[in-house]
Structures are given as structure tokens and as C-alpha cells.
Amino acid sequence: MPRRGMWSLFLDRGIPFRELSPALTKGIMPPTRILLDTDPGIDDSLAILLALASPEISLEGISVVHGNCSAEQGTVNALSVLELAKVSHIPVYKGCELPLVQPSLLAPETHGDKGIGYAKLPEPQTKPQVQKGSDFLIEKIMSAPGEITLVCIGPLTNVALAIRLEPRIVNTVKEVFIMGGAIRHEGNQTPVAEFNTYVDPHAAHIVYHSGMPIILTPLDATYQCILTQDDVNRLLKIDSPITNFIADATRFYMEFHDEYQEIEGCVINDPLTLALTFIPELCDYQELYVDVDISGGVSMGNTFADFYKMTKKPANMMVALGVRPRDFIELFLERMEKFALESNISPGPTTP
């Protein structure tokens, strides 16, 4: 049963988003404490960069899950992206290498064999933490009741496992932003299923029905957010390891979108989900009861919402169904430009 008024934190932040950064500067609002559960992944890597570029957020750790690439490779990618951004003090935890029930399904055709398209990053100098991804999520959430926001942008295996290991996290976490599902939109993995949900539908089932305060960003919203080659060319006006990484990674992603979906540019699902943690006004939401098909037939992994309340079940999430796409893309570009410029001159906090 969802918590009473559980989305109030999300809806009543009190300060209009355009004033968030000044409010932060004046010390009125502490940054949102975020844990990122991810399968990096091209758009996951962009979400990591957006988190680092956003003063509204304090990224306290990354747990990695299988998905776009193996959890092993994704962990290397997360460490490498953090090093690229000169923030290798942020801890990375390897999580589940396999879905709960289904066989493994990775996405080299979408993200490249190593998960970051044509980008080549040096082997990271830093190592992942010894603690497992799910244990890290549990420890962090339980140590700060009501303070930790979880952002999940890969298959939900780590989170489902964490719920099974420590059910109290459900009522202790502040909010859970999830990139996943396709409510009215067609699927991007099967005709009716979105990738993250299809890869581990049983994990999604556990999380959706856990009672956590969920804000879901399905393909309905993300597939309107297309980063174009012109956008990337604008970033390339700044010569920086960050902008070059974005260009090399997204070139592969754009080729995939062109070949498989006839989309010019690439859909940046995961950064949109991350952005909603501090600019919820980018989307329009509906409170809905959402379920996922785990019956094993042709609609396995399909996410569906009870718009007409036929099941009489209470809403279990807020669903972002509409978005202002160019506002989001503009925000993304502005943040990346500023971050790239600052990063070019900064020695980084890890350098003495």
C-alpha cells in the first residue's frame, strides 16, 4: 500500500525551479542527496555528467547493474566517467550481473560492445568499492531516513534485491525516480515493452508494488527528448574531454536510432529522469496504478496503467506522460557547456 501523501515532497517543493540555484547559493536549500542505480550505457553516462554538473544535486554514490552492458563493464564505465569529470572520490559499487529470473540480455547494438559507443576512455585508476550495490543502497537509505533520493536508470534488479533484503527501505527512502516502462507509447525492446522493464520484469514488479514513492519516466516522455547532431556540434564549440566524450558516445547512439527507429538524433532517456529530481516542472504527471506483465507471453515486460480505475487499486506511482522537450535539451546543453568549461580549468578535488 503506498504511503499517504507520499508524493507531497515531490509536488510541494515550495520554491519554483527557476529559483532553485539562487536558493541553493543562499543556503536556503541543501542539495538533494542522490544515489544513482545505473547500467552505463551511453545515456546513463550523460545522466552521470548531468548529475555532476547540477548544483541542486549531491551525488553520493553509484550502484551498477547489468543492462546496456555487463555489470562488470558498466562498473568500469562509471569509474571512467567519474575520472573524466575529475570526481573519482565518488564511490562506485558493482551490483547484480543477472536479472532475478530471466536470462541475461545486454544491448551492444544500442550502446556498443563496451557500453559507451565510439568513446574510448582510459582504464580507470580507481577501483569499485568492495560492498555490493544492493547492500550499499540499503546502508545509505537506512542511515538517513527521509533524506535519500534514489534514481534508477537501468533494470531494477539491484533495487528489488535491496527491498527483499531490507524491506524497511521502502518507507525510509525519500523518493524513487525510475526510468522505465512504456505506458501509451510503443516499446523499444519488444513491440510493447521498454528495455529496462523487459530485461528484468520481475524486479520491476517487486519495485512497482513495494509501496515506495515512485516517480516513473516512461518512453512516453523520454522519446520526445531527442539530442540532435546540431546540439552536439554546439557542445563541440568547446574543446574539452567532456564534450568530445559526449560526441563520440552519441555518434554511435545516433546511428542506432537512425538504423532501427528512423529517429534523427538520439533519445536521452536517463538524463531526463535525473533532471526531474530538481526540475519536476519539465513534465506533466498523472497519479496512476501501474503494473507490469510477468506472465511470460508476448507482452512480457509490458507496463500498463489503469487510467479508468477499473481495478479499484490505489495509485502506486506518479507517471510523467508529458514533457517540454526543448526546455530539457536546452537545460542539458547549458549544463554541459558550463561543466566542460569549468572542468577544463579545474584540477579536480582529487588532485592535491
Ligand code: BDR
Ligand atoms: C532505457 O534503456 C537503455 O537503453 C537506456 O539506458 C535507458 O535507461 C531506455 O529504454
Ligand code: CA
Ligand atoms: Ca540506462
